Amino acid sequence: MRFVALVRGDIRFQFKYGFYLLYGIFVLMYIAILQLLPEEWKGYVAVLMVFSDPTMLGLFFMGAILQFEKEEHTLHSIIVSPVKVQEYVLAKLCSLAVISTLVALLLAKVGGILDHPMRFGLAIVFGSCLFTSLGLVLATKAHTLNQFLLYTAPCELLITVPAGFYLFGNSAPIFLMHPGCSLIELCMSGDHVLFASLSLLLWTLLFVWLAIRETRTYFSTLGGAKA
Amino acid sequence: MITVDNLNFSYTRKPFIESMNFAVKPGEIFGFLGPSGAGKSTVQKILTGLIPTYKGSVVVNQTEAKKRNSDFYEHVGVDFEVPSLFEKLTGRENLRYFASLYRHSLPIEPLLESVGLANEADKKVMDYSKGMKSRLNFIKALLHAPSLLFLDEPTSGLDPSNARVMKDLILQQRKSGTTIVLTTHNMYDATELCDRVAFIVDGTLCALDTPRNLIMSRGAATITYSYRENAQECQGTSVLAETANDSCLQRVLQENRLLSIHSSEPTLNDIFSELTGRKLQ
Numbered sequence: 001m002r003f004v005a006l007v008r009g010d011i012r013f014q015f016k017y018g019f020y021l022l023y024g025i026f027v028l029m030y031i032a033i034l035q036l037l038p039e040e041w042k043g044y045v046a047v048l049m050v051f052s053d054p055t056m057l058g059l060f061f062m063g064a065i066l067q068f069e070k071e072e073h074t075l076h077s078i079i080v081s082p083v084k085v086q087e088y089v090l091a092k093l094c095s096l097a098v099i100s101t102l103v104a105l106l107l108a109k110v111g112g113i114l115d116h117p118m119r120f121g122l123a124i125v126f127g128s129c130l131f132t133s134l135g136l137v138l139a140t141k142a143h144t145l146n147q148f149l150l151y152t153a154p155c156e157l158l159i160t161v162p163a164g165f166y167l168f169g170n171s172a173p174i175f176l177m178h179p180g181c182s183l184i185e186l187c188m189s190g191d192h193v194l195f196a197s198l199s200l201l202l203w204t205l206l207f208v209w210l211a212i213r214e215t216r217t218y219f220s221t222l223g224g225a226k227a
Numbered sequence: 228m229i230t231v232d233n234l235n236f237s238y239t240r241k242p243f244i245e246s247m248n249f250a251v252k253p254g255e256i257f258g259f260l261g262p263s264g265a266g267k268s269t270v271q272k273i274l275t276g277l278i279p280t281y282k283g284s285v286v287v288n289q290t291e292a293k294k295r296n297s298d299f300y301e302h303v304g305v306d307f308e309v310p311s312l313f314e315k316l317t318g319r320e321n322l323r324y325f326a327s328l329y330r331h332s333l334p335i336e337p338l339l340e341s342v343g344l345a346n347e348a349d350k351k352v353m354d355y356s357k358g359m360k361s362r363l364n365f366i367k368a369l370l371h372a373p374s375l376l377f378l379d380e381p382t383s384g385l386d387p388s389n390a391r392v393m394k395d396l397i398l399q400q401r402k403s404g405t406t407i408v409l410t411t412h413n414m415y416d417a418t419e420l421c422d423r424v425a426f427i428v429d430g431t432l433c434a435l436d437t438p439r440n441l442i443m444s445r446g447a448a449t450i451t452y453s454y455r456e457n458a459q460e461c462q463g464t465s466v467l468a469e470t471a472n473d474s475c476l477q478r479v480l481q482e483n484r485l486l487s488i489h490s491s492e493p494t495l496n497d498i499f500s501e502l503t504g505r506k507l508q
Contacts, residue, residue, distance in 0.1 A: 005327035012324070016315045073311035077367070080275055080305040081328045082297040223277030224269070225238060 006083065006091035014095060017068060019061060026053065027103050034110045044167065046111020047187045051163060054103040055124055055183065058096040058132025059155070063148035065092070066139035075222060085216045092136060093129045093208065100128035108187070115189050123186035123200065130179055130204040131159075133211035140218035179203035228253045228375060228406045229274060233283040236273060244269060244281070244430040253374075256397070256407040258421035260414065260495065262505055266430040267410035268308075268379055274408065275305050275377050288375060301330055304373030308380040310360040311367075314353040318344055318363050321352060322370060329371035338366040342396065358389035365396060376400060378409040382416055394420060414495040424495070428503045441498050452488040454479040460486060 014020060030049050037045055069075045078088060104124040108114040134155060142148035163180030173192050175181040182196035182203075190196065229251035236244040244266050251257040259267040272278045273285055279293035286292070290299050312321050319335065326332035339345045342362040352360065361381075368376060381397060382390040397420055400407060411417050417424050418438045426433040434441060448467040453460055454475075465473040467490060479485050499505070 002328055005324075009324045009327065012316070012320070013313060016313075072314055073307065073309050074313055075311075076277075076307055077305075077311040077325060078328075079277065080300055080303070081325070082300045082330070083328055084297050220279065223272045223279075225236075225278045225280050 002083065003087050003091060006087055007094045010091050010095035011098065013068075014061070014065070014099070019064075020099065023057070023099065023103070027106065030107055031110050034107070039112075042111045043113050043188075046107055046113050047167060047184060048164075049111070050104045050107050050124070050187055051127075051167075051180070051184060052160065054100040054107065055127040056131045056156075056159070057100050057103075058093070058128055059135040059138075059152060061096060062092065062132055062135030063139045063142065063145055063152070066136070067145050067148070075219070079219050079222055085219060086212050089133075089136065089208070089212045089215050093132050093211075096132045097125045097128040101125055113187065113189075119189070119193070120187060123183060123197075126200050126204045127179075127183045130200070130207045133204075133207035136211040137207070137214045140214045228288065229257075229408070230286045231274075231284070232286075234270075234273065234281060234285060235283050236269065236278065236281040238269075242430070244273070247283075247430075247432055249425055249432060249435055251406060251408060253406050254401070254404055255422040256401050256409065256420050258417045258424045259408075259410045259427050260412065260417045260421075260424050260499065261410075261427035262412055265427045267412075267427050269430075270427070271377055271379055271408065271410055275303065276300075301371060302374050304368035304371065304376045306365050306368040306376070306378045306381065308383055310352075310364040312352045312360065312364060315351055317349050317351055318355070318359075319348040321363065322348075322367060325367050326370045331372070332370050333372050335370075338369060341399075342366055342392070358385055358392075361385060361389065361393065362396075365393065369400070374405060376405050376407045378407060380410055380412070382411070382413060390416075414499065418495050426499055426502060428505055433503050434498075438495055441495065442493055448490060448492045450488060450490045452476060452479075453486045455484045455486060 030053070034042055034046060034049070069078075101121050101124045105114065105117065105121060108120055114120060135152070138151040138155065139148055142151055159180045162175060162178045163184050166175045166178070166181040167184050167188075171190070173195065176185055176192055176196050176199050179200055182199040185192055185196035186200065231247055231249050234244055234247040235242065247270065259270060261267050269278065273281050274287055274292060276287075276292045276295040276299060281293065284291065287295075288299065288302055313324070316324070318339070322335045322338070326335065336345065339348050342365065344359060344362060347355070347359060352363065355363065365378075365381070368378075378397065382393050385393060394416065397407060397409070409420065421438060423436060424438050424441065425435040436444070449464055450467055450470065451462065451464050453462045455461075463473070463475050465476055470476055
């Protein structure tokens with residue numbers, strides 16, 4: 001019950017702090033762009049949009065969310081409540097995965113790439129959890145929003161460059177060991193779905209574990225003492 | 228309720244909290260009194276489990292503070308000095324959210340009414356005054372009816388009327404049996420609220436007793452009087468316990484020449500200065 005309350009609380013927080021409004025505007029813009037594109041481009045652009053935006057939304061939103069929680073000192077109230085670190089982290093991942101998946105499904109539908117909605121949706125859920133976990137790890141290290149954005153830049157390059165190369169260039173199966181490439185493979189319903197699923201799952205589990213570990217360390221410093 | 232034995236802690240290599248020992252009994256209001264930077268809030272953070280890297284033993288509700296688990300906080304409430312609320316949510320939404328994190332919680336409406344916020348509950352917290360935020364923050368700490376309540380500078384920055392409201396709320400909690408540990412640098416709050424007070428300076432406990440015992444043990448109460456003498460006003464001072472030996476006072480009393488008489492006791496501030504050589508504010 002507490003976990004459900006946390007997820008609901010996080011969704012309400014994101015709604016009240018304008019994250020949904022901001023994101024709604026972006027989605028409408030993306031749909032308009034997709035409608036204007038010629039049919040043969042739509043699929044590729046839709047995959048690119050899904051990959052670079054709803055899936056990676058958590059990477060950017062986590063910085064802002066944690067910054068708000070730091071500024072309003074609500075983290076202090078959380079750490080003196082019965083909430084466990086893993087509940088806190090998983091609630092953040094779930095709340096952001098909800099909006100990511102809904103938007104990705106919508107864009108995929110408009111882009112005509114929604115052949116396997118269940119598989120596509122699961123891929124987005126895992127991808128979203130992976131990138132949100134990465135965002136949370138970086139957010140715990142950053143003292144300001146600017147510092148957070150600085151930290152995300154190299155991570156974005158490491159994620160998007162191989163994925164872009166895989167989408168438009170060399171799609172050799174070895175690239176599927178990269179989480180971005182495996183996500184593209186799943187979105188495109190490629191020939192190596194099983195391997196891509198396994199790769200994405202392992203990367204996601206690794207990053208969720210890292211996010212819980214780093215958040216626990218971060219929480220232990222909120223009292224002012226070094227971890 | 229709380230037993231602290233040989234507590235030592237340091238933020239850096241230099242010792243900060245040194246060899247601290249004390250116990251808090253169930254149902255009492257226990258206050259840490261000391262100037263800013265003395266270590267009051269640090270001790271409270273250790274007691275609430277926010278700082279686990281201490282040495283010694285700190286047992287709170289039968290649990291060693293550094294080994295607390297999430298159940299520990301089902302019975303402990305913490306009201307931080309700075310409000311910790313979601314500014315863009317309403318007062319009611321904040322309370323509902325934090326209440327949902329506990330196994331058991333009190334109804335929200337009576338709590339809002341008890342602090343005079345029932346009519347403002349649907350306003351966003353960002354539109355609240357400082358006093359309103361403090362009151363909301365206080366009842367947030369009471370949502371799960373904790374048996375042990377920690378308050379960090381509960382009246383800090385409040386105007387006299389809001390400080391009065393806050394102090395009445397704290398006294399109400401004691402009446403209902405809650406054990407309260409508070410930090411303050413305000414001697415009047417400590418005198419009025421606390422059953423026992425611990426003086427903290429530079430991370431060490433300098434004294435620990437009831438406010439009355441601290442006052443009475445260190446300084447005798449005195450009286451100051453004025454009287455008429457050859458058409459002029461004169462003044463005299465006498466220790467309260469020795470007024471019978473003050474021949475001047477006896478004489479002016481018998482001759483009806485007394486103009487005024489006042490008694491005075493040393494304050495906690497005087498005792499604090501005498502014991503520690505430091506000022507509270």
